[in-house]
Amino acid sequence: MSADASAETPDYRDTVFLPQTDFPMRAGLPAREPEWLARWARIGIYDTLRERGQGRTPFILHDGPPYANGHLHIGHALNKVLKDFIVRSQQMMGRDARYVPGWDCHGLPIEWKIEEQYRQKGQDKDAVDIVEFRQECRRFADHWIDVQRDEFKRLGVTGKWDDPYLTMNYHAEAVIAAEFMKLLMNGSLYQGSKPVMWSPVEKTALAEAEVEYHDHTSHTIWVRFPVVEGLADLDGLSSSVERDEDLNRLTTSSLDVLEPTNVSVVIWTTTPWTIPQNRGVAYSPQIAADQFTADGNNAGYGLYRVGEVMANSTAKPSERLLLADALADSVKAAAKIEDWERIRSVRPFELENMKLAHPLRGVEGARGEWDYDVPMLPGDHVTDEAGTGFVHTAPSHGDDDYQLGLKHGLPMTYNVEPDGTYRADLPIFGGEAIVQPDGKDGPANVSVIKNLAWAGALLAKGKIKHSYPHSWRSKAPLIYRNTAQWFAAIDKPLDDGMGEYGDTIRSRALTSIDRLVRWTPKSGRNRIHAMVENRPDWVLSRQRAWGVPLTCFVRRGARPDDADFLLRDARVNDRIVAAFERDGADAWYRDGFKGEMLGGIADPDDYDQVMDVLDVWFDSGSTHAFVIRDRADGSPDGIADLYLEGTDQHRGWFQSSLLQASATKGRAPYKGVLTHGFTLDEKGMKMSKSLGNTIVPAEVVEQYGADILRLWVAQVDYTADSRIGKEILKGTADSYRRLRNTLRFLLGALAGFDEAERLEPAQMPELEQWLLHRLAQLDHLVRKGYDAYDFQGVFQTLFQFCTVDLSAFYFDIRKDALYCDAPDSARRRAVRTVMDILYHRLVTWLAPILPFTMEDVWLSRFPSEADSVHLHDFPTTPADWLNEPLAAKWDHVRRARRVVTAALEIKRADKTIGASLEAAPIVHVENPETLDALKSVNFTDMCIVSDLALTADPAPNEAFRMAEAPGLGVVFELAEGEKCQRCWKILPDVGTHDHPGVCARCDSVLDRL
Structure with missing residues (x-):
């Protein structure tokens, strides 16, 4: 042309x-998304789906309640968006997917915020009426529920937002109390005195799920416990071999008259403040049973006589120290001892009969407080991996210590007050703080160390940086403290007619884990199984104000192990539930409430009302009852299809729900559990305001829109920690x-x-x-x-x-x-x-x-x-x-097309052509099946060229090839003809039709137009 x-x-x-x-083309999501939110609210999509969903198989994702005490963080966004993916997808796959969002409203996080406000105003919380204080907590929670609800909705999360569940609703509080009273009635509730994780700053016991671990620098001390009885004095013998042989001939009865002087058992501890509460020293029966290894190395307990010491050492020349041989060198270095001699081995029967003096015995001002013998006790928890091979035992301040003391009848001590100070009348240390109100270390540790040094009991001291428990709310260090608390016994057989999966809380929980629950990812099963298998009894009580009270009454003057200690009466329970339904849990604190509940059933003067509140994990663990079981949009069996939270909830909500339901309904309240990881910054670092690496969901939504944040959630492997x-x-x-x-x-x-x-x-x-x-x-x-x-x-x-x-x-x-x-x-x-x-x-x-x-x-x-x-x-x-045969054929076509387009791309890159329609390649195809496939389709159109030739001839040397497509070669040729002014193909017939400048196809189309 x-x-x-x-x-x-x-x-x-x-x-x-x-x-x-x-x-x-531009989404404009930040500006436009609120319009769709308003539209969804106008047409009531969630309620419409419920109406249309009648007759469908229900799918219930039960919401793990976030805490109503602040703006959302990126972990909240990850969690709620994952839930929304599930609810929406299950609905669109034909189920009736119900999602009722909820909030955890009771407990220390909110109470702590109100106390902070009081402290800023110089007010005393304890001077405020408890109901008034609880109302302030309720108002605080209400405010943050409204804030968080708007923030969740802005993320596009669908749900019953106009009627969420709140643990502080009156019906919820009534059900929580009713669920607690099931423990009262089935016998799993008991009051015990044992050490629990305690926050001196918050003055309450904490559950394991409320504890986080941070690095902390602690004092470490090596302390002498003088031996007063039980060790043979064989100094007169000439060699260790003779001494050991001589020792083997001794009898237990001959030890009574042997009272060695200047001999001490050495212990090591990172909690000096617990020394005043010491009631025993534990040794390892396994270490004691070891004598000499085959190569002659010492491998048991040995008695060492100190020789030369360094400057500033508190070790005394000629004193004798009893240690595990495997740890002797580390003790020698810590105590700055130049040299010593291992005198002999110490046999198991010696340790069994050994009595020690408390290291503070006879200290000036002690008033006889510590003038008692300290027994040596076998403990399986003792190792020779660190310390001295002997473990100082304070039954009131550690679980291993408590269990050992329980087994051997050691007395409990009550030296530490709720605020973390020693009781005022404790000699020497009275009133001193272990942890101060601001969370910093108090003077107690240093004071104990100094007094041990003055008493001549301190062998060495130092400091160690290690992982240490802290409150996840106040961030303050915790202590183990012996207190009277209320527990759920998880190994006590329950006669409640719900024994299909076991007769104890633990057995029902473990059976549920293995038989009734689908774990996503599967590793979640192992994680929670190990936790439940080894966990102690559940500490239910908290010494706080904002929560559901432990709705029970105890007989005055009765002991916790007395049969009539607790009032168990279904009529009383029914009255309490009715009162809570009407007035909420605040009714418990109303003047005259005890008389109202007990009147005509029991004499109110015979009983005391328990004023502790329930662990908030019991609140959230009970949600299956007042959300899934009781609501019209729930399920009568109270069992959810899915619980979904972060991996930390294996020891939190997943476990508390599992234990609570095992106690009250005989099985897990869920069929499936899904866990996600935590959110990290782009470098894999934990997010922290101090590091300035936090990502705030509201800011992401403002810049990009919620769909971008949701797309990030869809792109990450949520089962692991996710970076953003x-x-x-x-x-x-x-x-x-x-x-x-x-x-x-x-x-x-x-x-x-x-x-x-x-x-x-x-x-x-x-x-x-x-x-x-x-x-x-x-x-x-x-x-x-x-x-x-x-x-x-x-x-x-x-x-x-x-x-x-x-x-x-x-x-x-x-x-x-x-x-x-x-x-x-x-x-x-x-x-x-x-x-x-x-x-x-x-x-x-x-x-x-x-x-x-x-x-x-x-x-x-x-x-x-x-x-x-x-x-x-x-x-x-x-x-x-x-159509698998068709798909197989088109695999040949697509593979050949990739070779052609790659060959053309080279020609475009070197400016030989500007567009693929300028080409008319020759494609050499060796494979007959591939050639037949290409001939059966319009391969020219597939390659977007103007013309194309297929041949079975071998490809010439200059042909373009790709290693991943053997047997295919492409020889480039330019298309012949003119460019169609309508479709841009270059064809020989362009310009030969009625409509100028077009090809036959376009000419025909123009005729019809």
């Missing part, structure tokens, strides 16, 4: 069917833009589509049938992924499909048919039919992850004030769309 003819060629742009859509930061969010936003462009193209290509265009699969070209096959595959993968809670897998599968199968393949090929074929052509109708099918699946499949964007995409095509993508299920995909 000549230049003059070209200049006269009409403009065919208006005859090309380019995509038409108002769907914007500015660069990661930029990458997430880029993935979102690529996905949005795919959806925008779909919307544009489907403009004006109606049912009259639709074709049946059998009427479609093979490429469209192949795409239906891929959709059938994806339908299976997406449903399977959502059911397995594999959101990363679902998104990656769909994202890869959109970017590889659609944008880089199908859309790329079919743009020509969409733009240039006649509207009524079978090929174009097939393309648009498949795109409509594709649209409905992609938009619904992605709706649980990107609810705002998919709503936008849906309404862009189907505008309706009453409709929403979230009111639709995933479309049913016909099984006969699957």
Whole structure:
């Protein structure tokens, strides 16, 4: 065609069917998402789904209640978005997915905030009426519930937000009390005096789930306990061998008259403040049984005589020290001893009969407080890995110590007050603080060390940095402290008629873990099983004000082990529950309440009312009863399909719910448990305000929109710790833009589509049938992924499909048919039919992850004030769309196409061509099956070239090849002819038709237009 003819060629742009859509390329999510939230509220999507869902199989995700005491952090966002993925996907897969959000409202975190306000005003909390104080706590929780509710809703989380559950609602408080009273009635409740993890700052016991571990620098001391009885004095013998042989001939009875002087057992401890409470020293029977190893090395307990000592050493020349041989060198170094001599071994029967003096015996001002003998006791917890091989034992201040003391009848001490100070009348140390109100170390440790030194009992001292328990609320160090507390006995047989899975709380819990619960990931089973298998009895009581009280009465003057110690009467219990339903738990503190409850049943003067409050983990552990069991949108059996929280909840909510339900309903309250990791910054560091690396959900939403934050959740492996930061969010936003462009193209290509265009699969070209096959595959993968809670897998599968199968393949090929074929052509109708099918699946499949964007995409095509993508299920995909033989054939086609496009890309890079339509390659195909596949399709169109030749001839040396596609070679040739001014293909027939400057296909289309 000549230049003059070209200049006269009409403009065919208006005859090309380019995509038409108002769907914007820029999302504008931060500004537009609130509009969709308001719209969802107007049409009441959640309630509409419940109405439509009648008759469907219910799916209940029970919400682990966050604490109502501050703005949301990124961990909250991860948690709630994961829950929303599940609720939305289960709903769209045909279930009635119910989600009632809730809040934990009682307990120390809120009470602590109110106390802080009091301290700032110089007020005394204890001077305020307890009901008034509790009301302030309630108002504080109410405020933060409203704040957090708005922040959760802004993330696009669906749920019954207008009627959440709150542990401080009157009905909830009544049910919590009723659940507690089931323990009272089934005999698992008891009062015991034992050491528990105690916060001196908060003046209350803490559960393990309320404890976190941080590095802490502690004093360490090596202390002499003088031997007063039980060790043979064999100094006169000449050698250790003779002494050992002589010792073997001694009898136990001969030890009574042997009273060695200047001999001490050495202990090591990191809690000097516990020395005044010492009641025993433990040794290892295993170490004591070891004598000499085969090579002659000492491997038991040995008696060492000190020789020369260094300057500043408190060791005394000639004194004798009893130690584990494996730790002797470390003690020698700590005590600054130059040299010593191992005199002999110490036999087990000596240790069994040994008595020691308390290291503070006879100290000036002690008033005889510590003038008692300290027994030596065998303890399996003693090792020779650190210390001295002997363990100082204070039964009131450690679980191992308590258990050993219980076994051997050691007396308990009550020297430490709730605020972490020694009792005022304790000699020498009275009133001194172990931990101060600000959480810093008090003077008690140093005071004990000094007094041990003055008494001549301190052998050495130092400091050690180690992991130490702290309160996760006040961040202050904790201590073990002996107090009278209320416990649930987890190994006591229960005669309650619910023994299908065991007759104790522990056995029911362990059976539930193994037989009744699906754990995601599976490692969660091992984690919680080990915790439940080894945990002690549950400490239920807290010495605080804001919570549900332990609704029980104890007989005055009775002992905890007396049969009538606790008042057990169903009529009293019913009265308490009715009062709480009417007035809430505040009723417990009302004047005259005890008389109201006991009147006509028992004499109120005979009983005391327990004023401790329940551990908040019992509150949240009871939620299955007042949420799942009692609500109309719950389930009568009180069992949820899924609990979902962070990995720390294996020792928290998962476990407290498991134990509580095992005690009151005989089994776990859940069928499935899913756990996620924690959130870290981009470098893998824990987020901290002091480091300035925190990511605030509200700020992410303000900058990017909630869908970007949700997409980040979908892209991470939530079962491990997840990283987030500015660069990661930029990458997430880029993935979102690529996905949005795919959806925008779909919307544009489907403009004006109606049912009259639709074709049946059998009427479609093979490429469209192949795409239906891929959709059938994806339908299976997406449903399977959502059911397995594999959101990363679902998104990656769909994202890869959109970017590889659609944008880089199908859309790329079919743009020509969409733009240039006649509207009524079978090929174009097939393309648009498949795109409509594709649209409905992609938009619904992605709706649980990107609810705002998919709503936008849906309404862009189907505008309706009453409709929403979230009111639709995933479309049913016909099984006969699957076509494996066709898919196998198209694998050959796609592999060959990749070779051709790679060859053309080289020619574009070196400027030989500007577009692929300028090419007419020759493709050499050695494999007959591949050649047949390529000949059976329009491979020219597949490669988006103007012409293409297929041949079985061997490829020449200059042919382009790819290692991953053997047997294929491409020889580049330029297309011959003129460029069609409508479709841009270069063909020989251009310019030979009625319409100037076009090819035969375009000429025919123009005729019909």
